[in-house]
Amino acid sequence: MKDDLLKLLDLSREEIREILDTADQMKYNQKHGIPHDYLRGKTLAMIFEKNSTRTRVSFETGMYQLGGHAVFLSGKESQVGRGEPVQDTARVLERYCDGIMIRTYEQQEVEELAKYASIPVINGLTDFCHPCQVLADLMTVRERMARLEGLKLCFIGDGNNMANSLIVGGLKCRMDVSVACPEGYDPDPQVLEFAQSWDQARFELVRDPMEAADHADVVVTDVWASMGQEEQAQKRRMAFEGVYQVNERLMAVANPGAMVQHCLPAHRGEEITAQVFEAHADEIFQEAENRLHAQKAVMYLLMGR
Ligand code: CP
Ligand code: NVA
Numbered sequence: 001m002k003d004d005l006l007k008l009l010d011l012s013r014e015e016i017r018e019i020l021d022t023a024d025q026m027k028y029n030q031k032h033g034i035p036h037d038y039l040r041g042k043t044l045a046m047i048f049e050k051n052s053t054r055t056r057v058s059f060e061t062g063m064y065q066l067g068g069h070a071v072f073l074s075g076k077e078s079q080v081g082r083g084e085p086v087q088d089t090a091r092v093l094e095r096y097c098d099g100i101m102i103r104t105y106e107q108q109e110v111e112e113l114a115k116y117a118s119i120p121v122i123n124g125l126t127d128f129c130h131p132c133q134v135l136a137d138l139m140t141v142r143e144r145m146a147r148l149e150g151l152k153l154c155f156i157g158d159g160n161n162m163a164n165s166l167i168v169g170g171l172k173c174r175m176d177v178s179v180a181c182p183e184g185y186d187p188d189p190q191v192l193e194f195a196q197s198w199d200q201a202r203f204e205l206v207r208d209p210m211e212a213a214d215h216a217d218v219v220v221t222d223v224w225a226s227m228g229q230e231e232q233a234q235k236r237r238m239a240f241e242g243v244y245q246v247n248e249r250l251m252a253v254a255n256p257g258a259m260v261q262h263c264l265p266a267h268r269g270e271e272i273t274a275q276v277f278e279a280h281a282d283e284i285f286q287e288a289e290n291r292l293h294a295q296k297a298v299m300y301l302l303m304g305r
Contacts, residue, residue, distance in 0.1 A: 004114040004121040005298050007107070007129045008168040009194060016138070016172055022297035023139050023290070030065060030293070037067025038304040042098040044068065046124070047089075049075035049104040050227045054264065055124045055132070058291040059101050059299075066296055066304070071097070075104070090116035099303045105228055120302035122295075127161060127228065128188060132298065133263045134165035136290040138173055141218050143290075144259055144283060149174040154216040154254075156180050156209045157244045157271050158236070159187035162222040162263055167195050167203065176202040180212035182239045209243060209250055216254040220261045221246045221271045237270075246272045259283050 008016070029036040044063045048056065056072065063070040075081040080089055090113050093100055099120045102110055107128035114121040123131055142148050153170045155163050159181045167187055170177040177195070179187060186192065186205065195203040206212050213219055224240040225233040246260060260272075260280035268274040277284070 002118060002120055003302050004123075005131055005302065006110055006114055006121065006123050008131045008134060008165055008172065009190070011172070013172045013174070016135070016169065019135055019294065019297050019301060020139050020142060022301060023135070023294040024143075026296040026300070027290070027293040030296075036065070036296075036300075038300050039063065039098070040067035042066075042068040042303055043096065044070045044099045044101055044299065044303070045073060045093045045097040046070055047073045047075065047078070047080055047100065047102040047104070048124075049080065049102075050125065052103060052124070054288055054291050055101075055103060058295055059124065062292050062296040062299060065292075066299060068098075068299075086112045087116045089113070093117065094119045099299065122298060122302065125161060127226070129165045129168075130161045130263065131165050131169075132291065132295055133162065134169040135294040135298065137166065137220070137261050137263070137287055138169055139290045139294050140261065140283065140287040141259060143286070145217065150176075151217040152176045152178065152215060152255075153218040153220065154178040154180065154212040156212060156219065156221045156246055156250070157240065158185050158222065158224055158226070160222060160226050162220070163187045164191045166220060167191050171195060171198045171201050171203060174201045175218075178202075178204045178206065178212040178214075178216065180206050180209040180244065182244060183207065185236075185239065209245075210253055213250050213254050216258055218259045218261060219246055219251065219254055222263055223265070223267055224271055240271070244271065246276050248273065248275060251276055261287050264288055 060070040094117045101122040101124045103124035107126045110123050153175045224236045
């Protein structure tokens, strides 16, 4: 059976730990010039149906550093955007490539691609989740705080793809997770069901950001309107503005030395103030860097053995 990275719900705590440990090793090797061209001669197809800076560059660079090659396919310019069935795309790409990374809207499309392709499929973001980003976040928290278990992570804002993956990844790593979002913008029901049945760490969903951030060790936020929700931006602004923001008042109730994480791009003055963003820029850009190392780990574990 081939393996894929479709969503963190599919992974055990041990599998997440294996990815994080491998990511640390990848980072060490890269920083110390230790050769790690484990994917020499291999090719990753990257399908993007949404925009990207970090995901595209980190996957492409990561593949290069592993000795392989990446091919970029934009939804608009490839036949994917003209409606070629995912079953056919899967059966074509598997004949040229050794893995597929896809960023798209529907989680179902990624699951279908994985079902029909005989090569590993990696989810580079869907409306439902963003597993690669959260693996990088967990790696960053562990680097800076030396552990995950027992820490409190809070997420302030929209119950979106980032919230869904943080809830699952955080809880699986035995972090307590507290989410504050406005009514009508809750995380996915499948994720809430998982969280409510999980007994190895605490989970709460509240409306008051101050309550969620109380004694938090890690404060995370994301944009109010995600890619594909541009038309709802005004309505969303009204639901979030003035309340669902990571600012100094909110950071004051978090634990001293609390970290801030943001997957980026950030909208200063909306979900996070410029002041808090700049005060925590070091850890936020470390998080962005760790996309590279975490994804190299994922590609090595899925495609290199
Ligand atoms: N955080 C993230 O996935 O960034 P991009 O949209 O630039 O890939
Ligand atoms: N929630 C954001 C994350 C971007 C990396 C989006 O889906 O647009």
